[in-house]
Amino acid sequence: MGGKKMLKAIHNMGKRKQKGFTLIELLIVIAIIAILAAIAIPQFSAYRSRAVRASMVSDVRNTATQMETMFQDINTYVGAAGGGPGPAQVDICGNAACTPNVNIVALSRGNTLSFGNLTATTWSAIITNGGGDGGGFTGPVTMTSAGQCSWVSLQNC
Numbered sequence: 001m002g003g004k005k006m007l008k009a010i011h012n013m014g015k016r017k018q019k020g021f022t023l024i025e026l027l028i029v030i031a032i033i034a035i036l037a038a039i040a041i042p043q044f045s046a047y048r049s050r051a052v053r054a055s056m057v058s059d060v061r062n063t064a065t066q067m068e069t070m071f072q073d074i075n076t077y078v079g080a081a082g083g084g085p086g087p088a089q090v091d092i093c094g095n096a097a098c099t100p101n102v103n104i105v106a107l108s109r110g111n112t113l114s115f116g117n118l119t120a121t122t123w124s125a126i127i128t129n130g131g132g133d134g135g136g137f138t139g140p141v142t143m144t145s146a147g148q149c150s151w152v153s154l155q156n157c
Contacts (some may be wrong), residue, residue: 053141055108059086060076060143063125065091066103067145074098077123077145084112085130119144129147135157 008116071077072095079095086107093103107113110129117124128140141157143149 001054051109052129056111056129056141057149058112058155059105059107060125060127060141060149061115063092063105063127064143064147067123067125070095070098070103071085073102076119076120078120080118080123082113082125083107083114085109086111116142117144122135 045080055157066082067077068137070080074093074095074097079098080092081090081094082092083090083105087109088107090105090107090113091098091101091103092105092113105113111129114126114128115123116126122145124142127138128143141149141151
């Protein structure tokens with residue numbers, strides 16, 4: 001009888017449930033994760049670039065609104081002052097005739113505001129951001145007093 005028990009024990013050893021994963025199963029899971037990452041990382045990078053571009057356009061348009069408000073108050077664009085990098089609240093009216101804290105532009109993260117071609121009746125606002133992808137749509141973006149908004153690549157925004 002002892003032999004029968006031993007044979008039964010040996011036979012049952014192969015039937016025990018094994019726990020864990022095989023090496024092949026783990027490699028397949030790793031390969032699937034790698035494929036998903038290869039798809040997701042470029043998409044995330046493109047999403048980030050679009051977000052930076054949108055923040056730059058938004059900030060330059062808000063600046064245009066505040067420039068026109070400043071002109072209505074003091075009848076000149078001279079004295080406009082930039083600032084940044086954001087996030088920051090910038091009082092663009094550096095002219096002594098301005099009421100403080102009226103012409104505020106809220107700059108988005110990483111955006112810097114500067115002005116060029118300031119005269120009594122014309123201006124150009126320039127937004128730059130170092131966080132872009134370096135392409136033609138990432139800066140600087142310029143808006144003029146005539147309402148023309150364009151990227152460094154001369155494409156309209």
